[in-house]
Amino acid sequence: MVKVLGFVVLFISLIHIASGKVHHHKFVVQSSSYTRLCSTKNILTVNGKFPGPTLKAHREDKVIVEVYNNATYNTTIHWHGLKQLRNPWSDGPEYVTQCPIQPGKMYKYTLDLNTEEGTVWWHAHSGWARATVHGAIIIYPKRGSSYPFPKPDAEIPIILGAWWKKSVMEIPENANRTGGDPILSDAYTINGQPGYLYPCSRNGTFKMKVDHGKRYLLRMINAIMDENMFFAISNHKLIVVGKDGFYLKPIETNYIMITPGQTMDILLEANQPPSHYFMSAKAYSSSIGAPFDNSTTTAIVIYSGSYHKPIHPIAPPLPSHNDTQASTEFTKKFRSLASKHHPVSVPTRVDTHLLFTISVNLLNCSSDEHCAGPFGKRFAASVNNITYVHPSIDFLQAYYYKIPGVYEIDFPINPPKKFNYTADDLPEYLLTPSITTSKVLVLEYNSSVELILQGTNVLAGENHPMHLHGYSFYVVGWGFGNFDHKKDPLRYNLIDPPEVSTVGVPKNGWVALRFRADNPGMWLMHCHIERHQNWGMTMVFLVKEGPSPQNQILKPPEDLPKC
Structure with a gap:
């Protein structure tokens, strides 16, 4: 480095x-x-x-x-x-x-x-x-087209971030050295500012000025490294109309839950008595015993005009940090627009069935070190019990130039170890993942894929935001407990499921995804909680090329970086 x-x-x-x-x-x-x-x-x-x-x-x-x-x-x-x-x-x-x-x-x-x-x-x-x-x-929208919802009077990016007093770039190195959790952030931020409630931050708090009767489009991003977030604006309804670059049927709600990596388009009607109102965000942390930044970041919605200014902005109620029911009540409402100009194309016939377990694990420390993880061990994470290992040269160049020995093509399509994935008490031997060389999973070009992402209670269950590069996918089903191959597909939504690129796998639950493998290349899939990705909750798809030049990988650019 x-x-x-x-x-x-x-x-x-x-x-x-x-x-x-x-x-x-x-x-x-x-x-x-x-x-x-x-x-x-x-x-x-x-x-x-x-x-x-x-x-x-x-x-x-x-x-x-x-x-x-x-x-x-x-x-x-x-x-x-x-x-x-x-x-x-x-x-x-x-x-x-x-x-x-x-x-x-x-x-x-x-x-x-x-x-x-x-x-x-x-x-x-x-x-x-x-x-x-x-x-x-x-x-x-492309030129000549319009939004599928009332045109907003203005748009405002709202980016949730985090702030550390110490050097951010040294965090993973220090965590890897101890084998424990990375240090927690000292504050969350809205558009770069911790907000009204943090010391020395009141004057710098982000302020969103609005005119009564106008409509605003909030373009929200959760760029926080490790926490899912609840978000609300006091006394105002939020109307969610898009997610991850795709439109949704409008959802009216008092709050949202947004995972790391997700984006949402939200309409805000400035229809309340002119005053000052907080927009607030705090963590949703579903894992029992896992540390998290338990603070609240704020910005202020300020109505224009003359009125009596409140001593403090009005604060919104937010769900408690472990309120999985509140998270579920919000996320279960997502539906694609599924209209003439924004149709859905869900694969109805599947030829490739995949089941991936996602787990937080532990590794034994060497005899000359004491690790800071639970039981004196080192944190790890896995997909199908395999902890991801970076190669010394990137997968894509190795594939394109046929460089041997960089990766293996035997990533398992089902969990190598079958067990009651969400049981309260799991045997200790499940804590240790396989440590292997880098593996990829090969998909045939244009194959129709159903992927079940199964959360586990190994060490501790948690909501995992899984992001797939190179693709969007349809979330056709979800639930708590273990996926049932016979019963759960009967409840799939194949009419208007949400199309996204990042999905939260519920704590000790599962989601069912469908997509067509029509984009050749090497594509990463990983948890967008950064500590989980660093620990190895990552895998790579190799999607083969199609038969014609129109469905083959473009030639590499001349300035491609060298390893």
Whole structure:
């Protein structure tokens, strides 16, 4: 890992296909000094901003991103929620689709916005850099089209983040050295500010000014490293109309639960008596005994006009941190729009059935060390009892150039160990995962896939936000306990299931996903709780190429980074 002070430069070109216009933007990711919670430290930022700048384009546009890295560490950028059709070279996760961009080097990403519409986001995908290197991507309807909901009077990105007083980039190294949990954040943030309730942060609290009677589109992103979040605005209803770059049937709610990695489009009607109102967010932590940042971040909705200002903003009620019922009551409402202009295409016949267990595990420490995990052991995590191991060269180059010995193709399609996955008391031998070389799971091109993600109670059950690169998928079913192959498919929603790229697997429960494997390449799937990903709750799909040039991987770019 290279530690050189400096900055990363990103040049953005938005090429509008319909109009022929070319828009050039220069972004700079640099080491910037920020003051939060009465302390000052340097963090990686884009153009000196935390969060980074918002990118805007229309559906069917193309985005060219040149990344110049003069940063303190190696870097990559992932375009979360973009499918990158036939172009895994621009997906971004280090050692999967590319080697990291080293300091002093440049790499150009090409993004085709073919199917996505709404809010997605970009973030670093190397170490813990994404804690501060992230920003929104707004994809408007293609030219000549409109929103499938009332047009908002204004739009506001609302990005949930976290803040550490200590150096973020040293967190995973320190945690790996002890084998224990990474240190907790000192605060959550809304648009970079901890908010009214934190010391030294009252004056910097993000303020959203509204006019009575107008409608606002909140483009919400959970960029927090480790926590699912409850969010609400006092005295106001929220109308959720989109998720992960796809539209939903409108959901009216008093609160939302949003997992790390997820985005939501939310309409807010400014229809309350003019005053000051808190928007607040705090953690939903479903795992018994797992540490979490138990604080609340706030911003203020301020109505324009003359009125008596309250001494303190009005605060909204939020569910308790362990309220799984509240989380479930919200997430079970998701339905795709399933309209003429926004149809669904759920595979109704499946030829590839997969079942993955996802678990938090423990590993024995060596005889000369004392680890800080439970029972003096080291934390690990797994998919189908396999803990992911980074190769020394990225999977995609190894596949494309036929480099042997980088990965194996025998990732199991079912759990190697079958047991009562969600039982209260599980035998100790289940705590230890298999430690293997890097494995991938091969999917035939255009195969129709059903994937059951089964949470387990190994060590402790938890809500796991699982993100699949290169694809969106339909969530056709979910439930608590163990998936029942005979009974549960009878309850599937094959009419209007939500289409997403990140899904929360409920604590000690399961979700059923369906997608068509029509995007060739190497594609990462992982838990978006960062400590779980670092511990190994990650796997990789290898989707084979199709028979014609139109369904084969594009040639690698000339500036592809070297390992």
